[in-house]
Amino acid sequence: MNSLSVKDFRLDYTLECGQIFRYDKVDGYYFVSHRDSLFKIKQIGNKLYYKNTSKKFLKSFFRLDEDYKKIIKNISKDNHIKRTIKSLYGLRIIKQDPWECLISYLCSSNSNIPKIKKNLNLISKCFGKRITLDGFESYTFPNPGELSHSKKLWSCKVGYRADFIKKVNRSINYSELRSLRKKSYGIAKNRLLQLPGVGEKVADCVLLFSLDKSNAFPVDVWIKRAMQELYFKNKNVSNKEIREFGQSYFGEYAGYANQFLFYNRRLLK
DNA sequence: AGACAGGGGAGTG
DNA sequence: CACTCCCCTGTC
Numbered sequence: 042m043n044s045l046s047v048k049d050f051r052l053d054y055t056l057e058c059g060q061i062f063r064y065d066k067v068d069g070y071y072f073v074s075h076r077d078s079l080f081k082i083k084q085i086g087n088k089l090y091y092k093n094t095s096k097k098f099l100k101s102f103f104r105l106d107e108d109y110k111k112i113i114k115n116i117s118k119d120n121h122i123k124r125t126i127k128s129l130y131g132l133r134i135i136k137q138d139p140w141e142c143l144i145s146y147l148c149s150s151n152s153n154i155p156k157i158k159k160n161l162n163l164i165s166k167c168f169g170k171r172i173t174l175d176g177f178e179s180y181t182f183p184n185p186g187e188l189s190h191s192k193k194l195w196s197c198k199v200g201y202r203a204d205f206i207k208k209v210n211r212s213i214n215y216s217e218l219r220s221l222r223k224k225s226y227g228i229a230k231n232r233l234l235q236l237p238g239v240g241e242k243v244a245d246c247v248l249l250f251s252l253d254k255s256n257a258f259p260v261d262v263w264i265k266r267a268m269q270e271l272y273f274k275n276k277n278v279s280n281k282e283i284r285e286f287g288q289s290y291f292g293e294y295a296g297y298a299n300q301f302l303f304y305n306r307r308l309l310k
Numbered sequence: 311a312g313a314c315a316g317g318g319g320a321g322t323g
Numbered sequence: 324c325a326c327t328c329c330c331c332t333g334t335c
Contacts, residue, residue: 059317150318156332157317200330205319240319261317279324303317 045089045096049109051131052084058304060250061135062145062158063165067177074165074179075102076138079172093174104136112255116291116298121271125305134300135250139218141182142251143233146243147205156198163197164188185215205238212236226254241280249296258287258295267306 056064056071063074070081080094091099100106113130117123137145148160161182168183168190188194188210194203213236221229229252233244245259260268260280268283269275272290291298 146317151316151329152318152331153316153333155316159332198331200332201319201328202330238319242318246317259317263317307317 042090042092043096045091045099047084047087047089047105049131050084050087050089050103050105050133051129052082052089054129054132054304055103055135058129058132058300059154059307060300061137062154062161063141063179063182065177072174072177072179075182076141077181079174079177079179079181081174081177102136104133107133109133112294112297115294116301118290118298122291122298122301125301129301129304132301132304134255134297136253137251138182139221139247139251140185140215143209143218143236143239143247144182144188144206146246146250147209147238148199148202149246150202150238150240150243160197160199164194164199167193167197185213185218186210202238208237209239221248222252226256229254230257241284245284249299255294255296256288256292258284258291258299260284260287261303263306264299264303267302271302 052071056073061073061075065072070083072079072081078094078098080091082089082091082094082099084090089099113126117126144164145157145161148157152160162180165180165182168187169180172179172181188206191203191207194206197203199206221232224232226248229248230244233239233247234241239247242259242261245257248254249257249259260283265278265280265283268287269278272286287299288295
């Protein structure tokens with residue numbers, strides 16, 4: 042078992058806040074599946090204990106080299122967000138693989154977390170390769186280009202999203218997807234919006250969770266509720282207005298503020 | 311048992 | 324903008 046010292050980091054908040062789907066908690070360890078990798082990890086105090094991955098991967102995946110205090114300071118605009126941050130301090134935005142992230146959020150429309158989780162596990166089981174770690178069984182996530190079989194996709198219970206996945210699978214390749222990391226928020230977003238099944242919300246999730254666009258501000262029903270309650274006196278406001286307000290009000294790291302508000306609002310239910 | 315909602319998107323007016 | 328339908332699943 043390897044270990045790694047961390048600060049300003051909470052593994053539980055980071056994994057469970059709804060940004061990632063293929064993980065399971067077994068006997069105190071999180072077993073995390075992402076693309077080709079399967080690793081186990083737990084946190085005790087300020088130490089991470091892990092197996093089947095590397096320090097280098099974990100630092101990148103959990104963005105451990107990012108200046109957390111600077112980000113927190115940057116988004117701490119008022120008492121609402123300060124309170125929220127305080128209760129979830131240590132939550133970080135994971136740097137996901139853009140392909141798995143794109144397919145994940147393609148599955149998320151008109152759905153819910155348990156179902157998205159189920160869909161992704163089925164897709165992996167159906168199209169990926171079996172892998173195990175200490176008795177835990179999982180499957181690799183299929184590669185770009187491998188999701189072209191309609192009937193098999195349908196069997197993964199994704200419903201009408203099967204057609205979106207199939208079309209996205211053939212209309213963007215991995216290198217183009219990855220290259221969006223180097224593009225601006227606007228350029229990258231416009232490219233994603235051309236893909237079938239990708240609207241504002243899905244695009245912003247992919248940008249924030251996998252393409253290094255920390256200013257993206259995805260607006261779903263939970264963020265809408267939280268934002269209207271805290272910043273719009275409970276008035277009904279359009280998603281567009283919420284997004285634009287969120288981005289300009291919180292600034293460069295608006296996506297972090299978004300994730301704090303999102304998870305906090307979901308915990309309240 | 312049947313209605314309904316669940317982390318949207320696309321098409322229409 | 325506002326409205327409707329999209330297919331599936333879990334829940335009451």
